[in-house]
Amino acid sequence: MGNFVCLSNRIAGCRFSIHPMRDDFIDIITTALKEVDTSKVWVQTDDVSTLVRGRIAHIFDVTKALYLHAAKTGAHVAFEATYSVGCPGDTAGDVFMAEDDVVLNKETVDSIKQETSTKFALYPLGGGQYMDQIYAQIEAMKDHGVEVSGTHYATRLDGEAVNIFNGLEKVFIDMEESGSSHTVMTVSMSANSPSTKGGKANE
C-alpha cells in the first residue's frame, strides 16, 4: 500500500488460502497466482495454502491483489488468512525484504470494485494492554469507509475490498509503530456469496 510509510524492517508474513466455490477453482487460483507480481515477497504455495514473507507493504499488496484477481471472476470466493509480524520464534530465513515500500500491484488492483464481507480478529501478543489496543484499532477501521460491527471473537467489516485491505494494513502498521512485540491478525473474507449479507445460515 503506497499511502503509508512502513517504518519497520521486521519480517511480516501471511499464510492464506483462497477457496473459489466454482468448478474451475484450479484455474481461478492458479491464474490469480500468475497475475500478481510477487517479486517483492518470498512466496511458497502448496496444496493447502500460500505463504508470503517480507515487508508489511508488500504482504498486504500481494494478498489484496490475489484476493481481488480471484474475486473479479465473479465466483463465490472465500479467503482465510493469518497475518503475523515480529514473531520471536521466527527465523531470519525464507524471506525477501525488498529495498523499499513501493508496491507493485496497487495500480492494477485498486480500481477493481468488489463488495466484500469480512471478519477480522487482532491478537497483540506479549503486551499487557491488549484489549485497549484492540479497541483502538476497531475504532480506527471506521476511518476507511467501511461498515464496522461487533460480533463474537471478531469484528465484521462490510464494504469495498480495497478499503478493507487498506484499513487492515493500517492496523498492522499502527501496531508496529506503537511498539507491539508480536502481532497476529486473522482475516476471513467472502465475495460474491449467494447468502444474504449478515444473514444467519440457520434462519
Ligand SMILES: Cc1ncc(C[n+]2csc(CCO)c2C)c(N)n1
Ligand atoms: C492462495 C492459495 N494457495 C494455495 C491453495 C491450495 N490449492 C488448492 S487448489 C490449488 C490449485 C491446484 O493445485 C491450490 C494451489 C489455495 N487454495 N489457495
